[in-house]
Every structure is written in C-alpha cells, then in structure tokens.
Amino acid sequence: xxxxxxxxxxxxxxxxxxxxxxxxxxxxxxxxxxxxxxxxxxxxxxxxxxxxxxxxxxxxxxxxxxxxxxxxxxxxxxxxxxxxxxxxxxxxxxxxxxxxxxxxxxxxxxxxxxxxxx
Amino acid sequence: xxxxxxxxxxxxxxxxxxxxxxxxxxxxxxxxxxxxxxxxxxxxxxxxxxxxxxxxxxxxxxxxxxxxxxxxxxxxxxxxxxxxxxxxxxxxxxxxxxxxxxxxxxxxxxxx
Numbered sequence: 001x002x003x004x005x006x007x008x009x010x011x012x013x014x015x016x017x018x019x020x021x022x023x024x025x026x027x028x029x030x031x032x033x034x035x036x037x038x039x040x041x042x043x044x045x046x047x048x049x050x051x052x053x054x055x056x057x058x059x060x061x062x063x064x065x066x067x068x069x070x071x072x073x074x075x076x077x078x079x080x081x082x083x084x085x086x087x088x089x090x091x092x093x094x095x096x097x098x099x100x101x102x103x104x105x106x107x108x109x110x111x112x113x114x115x116x117x118x
Numbered sequence: 119x120x121x122x123x124x125x126x127x128x129x130x131x132x133x134x135x136x137x138x139x140x141x142x143x144x145x146x147x148x149x150x151x152x153x154x155x156x157x158x159x160x161x162x163x164x165x166x167x168x169x170x171x172x173x174x175x176x177x178x179x180x181x182x183x184x185x186x187x188x189x190x191x192x193x194x195x196x197x198x199x200x201x202x203x204x205x206x207x208x209x210x211x212x213x214x215x216x217x218x219x220x221x222x223x224x225x226x227x228x229x230x
Binding site: 004033035040041042043044045048058059088090092105106107108109110111112114 | 150152154159160161162163164167205209217218219220221222223
C-alpha cells in the first residue's frame with residue numbers, strides 16, 4: 001500500500017546533539033512538508049519542498065535543516081541550535097508542487113515522530 | 119493570509135449528527151476549504167474538501183455558504199471513534215509558493 005513512513009516513532013536525544021528524522025513516501029508525490037506539533041497546539045510548518053532539489057522555509061525553520069535529493073525522501077535534521085526541540089514531528093506529502101492557481105491539494109500525513117530531549 | 123476560526127471544543131452524543139463550524143471570511147475566490155482530523159498522537163487524516171458546492175463522501179458532508187465565508191463539517195452519525203481534533207484549513211499563497219496552515223482546530227468529544 002502507498003503511504004508515508006516516518007522513523008523512528010520515538011527518539012530521545014541529549015542536549016547539544018543533532019538528530020535526523022526520516023520521511024519516505026511511495027505515493028509519487030511532488031511536494032513534501034514537515035510540521036511540528038506541541039501539546040495542545042496546532043501544526044506549525046517547518047520546511048516544505050515543492051520539487052526535488054528545492055525547499056523553502058516555513059514559519060519556524062530556525063534550528064532545523066532539510067534536504068530533498070530524491071523525490072521520495074525528505075529528511076529533517078533537528079540541530080543543536082533548536083532551543084526547544086521536544087515535540088511531535090509530522091511529515092506530509094501532496095501530489096503537486098509549485099503554485100497552482102486552482103485545483104485541490106490534499107495532504108497525506110505520516111504517523112509522526114516524537115522527539116524528547118533529555 | 120486566508121485563515122480560519124473554529125470553536126476550541128464541542129460535544130456530541132453518540133449516534134447524533136456532529137456539526138462543526140468554521141469561519142474563513144478572508145478566503146479568496148479560487149481557494150479550497152479542507153478538513154482534516156487528528157486522533158490523539160496520530161498523524162492528521164484527510165476528511166473532505168470543497169470549493170463552492172456542498173460535498174459528501176463516505177466520511178462526512180461539507181456545507182459551504184454561498185458567500186464562501188464559512189463552512190460546516192457534518193458527521194451524520196457520530197461514533198465514539200470520531201472523537202478527535204478537527205482542523206478546517208485553507209491554502210495560503212506566498213509569492214510563487216503556497217502552504218497549508220493548521221490552527222488549533224476543534225476538539226470534538228463524542229459521548230456515549
């Protein structure tokens with residue numbers, strides 16, 4: 001079945017360490033996204049990529065980095081510069097990338113990765 | 119930016135219809151309204167989307183007002199498993215790119 005796979009599901013890290021969260025999709029989607037969710041809050045966009053080898057900062061990109069070398073993969077690195085990295089991280093994808101003046105764009109989400117900094 | 123306003127919480131009795139409102143008064147003419155839901159500690163799940171006409175699928179119905187400034191998601195026969203946070207979102211266009219921004223949504227609690 002097609003879908004999005006995030007790993008690991010749970011991750012613990014010590015302060016000062018970088019950690020990379022994996023996101024892989026086999027939906028042949030052009031666009032991929034990373035969101036962060038804190039307890040009782042909505043989703044905040046970290047980075048998004050509309051096409052391979054291109055990505056843009058979202059609302060809270062500081063302390064994070066991404067790459068998009070392959071269409072199916074969009075890993076997120078949480079660096080030591082991120083002041084408060086403990087959160088639930090969600091990856092999503094959608095069929096189209098770039099601007100579409102019309103037409104729907106439905107997101108498919110992964111199950112999430114929960115990062116805890118000790 | 120096109121943003122949405124939703125009540126923070128709602129209750130519904132099991133078996134009854136759940137009607138979740140959303141205000142999106144700044145939506146532009148060619149932007150869709152999307153609804154997702156998130157069960158605790160899981161990824162959001164797509165429910166339905168619409169532009170101008172009312173829409174229905176196996177999960178829910180979406181009623182959009184004629185002026186498109188608000189919409190209502192209807193779960194016709196709510197079950198306990200429908201307890202979740204429901205997000206109403208619209209696309210925000212920024213230059214040559216766009217994004218979907220999620221607010222805090224509405225926590226729907228279905229009671230037995």
